[in-house]
Amino acid sequence: MLRRSLVNVGLRLNRQQQHKAGIQGAIEHKKIYGPLWKSTYGPLVVVNVASAELIEQVLRQEGKHPVRTDMPHWRGYRELRNQAHGPLTEMGEKWQRIRSILNPRMLKPKHVSSYSNTINDVVTDFISRVAWLRDTSGQGVMVNDLTAELYKFAFEGICSVLFETRMGCMNETVPEETQKFIFSVGEMFRLSPIIVLFPKSLWPYLPFWKQFVATWDHLFKVAEELVNKKIEGIQQNVDLDKNMEGAYLTHLLLSDQMTVTEILGSITELLLAGVDTTSNTISWSLYHLAKEPEIQEQLYQEVISVCPGDKVPTSSDITQMPYLKAIVKETLRLYPVVPGNARVTVENEIIVGDHLFPKQTLFHLCHYAVSYDENIFPAPHTFMPQRWLRGDDKLKQHPFGSVPFGFGIRACLGRRVAELEMYLLLSRLIKHYEVKPDPTGTAVKPITRTLLCPATPINLKFLDRRAEQGASSLHEDKSHIVMIVTWTTTLSEQCS
Known part of the structure; x- marks a missing residue:
């Protein structure tokens, strides 16, 4: 028999429980209440779902136009400034229209693979930046606060794909405007969970809201400048009767499928979504590879077997690196960038477990738990990256046990580009450097600031493999010389 409400779990968590570390809190609450429980977060009442089977049930009933959450604070800013909604904030048929336009060049493999050279150019510069950071750190081969550096890489990479321009993040001195943009992204994510604790009617009186609006103002300002610059470039080529071809932004502007305002709203949201996944995931991957030298060596051997010598990995090479992909998957399992997703039932009642939930129910999908x-x-x-390799163990895994990029038609739009960035960067970093842990042995834990990220800086040692190999070869050469001299001396003594 179906029940219309949760029994014995429909309770309001006290203030201390609400503000507990979200990721561990979900695991603890699951032990107490089971895989379904109700809780409040400010004005929101949510149904928490913490089992792979039940998450699958929710997602398979999400309807034609899935809604994560109405994201009132993000939408509120756009209404305040009369900005267009993008793929993260739009809903219904308008959302479906936007996604249908944005999808092809972000999700189709042939288009995504065309970004390989663009991304590899940024990877090359990042490898050089790592060398510069080592040389200037005053700590030998140590690179401090790796996540901050990878954030710059990810920002440079996604801007190269979306805006078809470089932002200077790989320079020794990062431009002030670029630094401010990166800071604004972090502030926006930091302030988001604070604002939703309060009713919308109070927002205008909150200092947090004013800061939140200021960060979004800067994000849209920078994006608008980049879009306008591209429009000017297109117009100059049109005036000269030149054929105009380009990648993402150029294609959107020339297709006339979206207004410039719509493009601005969508590009800005794509930019936000495209940075944290890459930077945080590679940070955690390198953190574990440094602690697990056997796993790092296995990855290194896979990379050099596919790309020996000076060969630079491309998207086609990545298809031959299953262990590389397994490492990224395992990292995303341990540290899903979005530790909890959401769905709102907007079209029909749905059944989850043995409960019947009405329309407008807000579900919190506890992916981390x-x-x-x-x-x-x-x-x-x-x-354990090997758990993702083909075999009996992988067949036993529930397909919804780890879904870091979401599921269905509302799955992450930038997934393939983010994966390509991570694969190219990680393969080339490990080919160039041997990564070792911070000698202090400091353990790094995750923390939630809307997204899951390292709570403290990740500091790692980067040893140049070519320098090590050269030193090893020199040692072998010296050993051979000593052996020859010894043998010659012995022979001379015997002859005399």
């Missing part, structure tokens, strides 16, 4: 379920992932706290 599920990714540490030992029934799905044995030894869940252990970094």
Whole structure:
């Protein structure tokens, strides 16, 4: 028999429980209440879902136009400034129209692979930046606060793809405007969970809201300048009767499928979504590879077997690197950038477990808690990339045990570009450097600031493999010389 409400779990969590660390809190609440429980977050009442089977049930009933959440604070800014909604904030048929225009050049493999050279150019500069950071750190081969550096890489990479321009993040001195943009992104994500604690009617009186608006103002200002610059470039070529071809932004502007205002809204949201996944995931990957030299060596051997010598990995080479992909998957399982997703039932009542939920129910999908379920992932706290390789163990995994990019038609629009960035960067970094942990042995834990990120800086040592190999060869050469001299001396003594 179906029940219309949750029994014995429909309670309001007290203030201390609400503000507990969200990621661990979900795991603890699951132990107490089971895989379904109700809680409040400011004015929001949410149904928490913390099992792979139940998450699958929610997502498979999400309807034709899925809604994550109405994101009132993000939408509120756009209404205040008369800005267009993008793929993250738009809903219904308008959202479907935007996604249908944006999807092809972000999701089709042939288009995504065409970004390989663009991304590899940024990777090359990042490898050089790592060398510069080592040389100027005063700590030998140490690179401090790796996540901050990878954030610059990810920002440079996604701007190269979306705006078809470089932002100077790989320079020794990063431009002030670029630094301010990066800071604004971080502030926006920091302020978001604070603002939604308050009713919308109070927002104008909150200092947090004013800061939130200021960060969005700067984000849109920079994006608008880049879009206008591209429009001017297109117009100059048109005036000269030149054929105009380009990648993402140029294609959108020339297609006339979206207004400039719509393009601005969508591009700005894509930019936000395209930075944290890459920077945080590669940070955690390198953190674990440094602690697990056997895994790092296995990855290194895979990379040099596919791309020996000076060969630079491309998108086609990545298809031959299953262990590389397994490392990224395992990292995203342990540290899903979005630890909890949301869905709102807007079209129909749905059944989850043995409960019947009405329309407008807000579900919180506890992905982090599920990714540490030992029934799905044995030894869940252990970094084990091999669990993602083809074999019997992988067949036992629930397909919704780890879904870091979401599911269905509302899945992450930038998934393939983010994956390509991560694969190219990680493969080339490990080919060039051996990564070792911080000698202090400081453990780094995750924390939630809307997105999951390292709570403290990740500091790692980067040893140049070519320098090591050269030193090793020199040592072998000296050994051979000593052996020859010894043999010659012995022979001379015997002859005399």
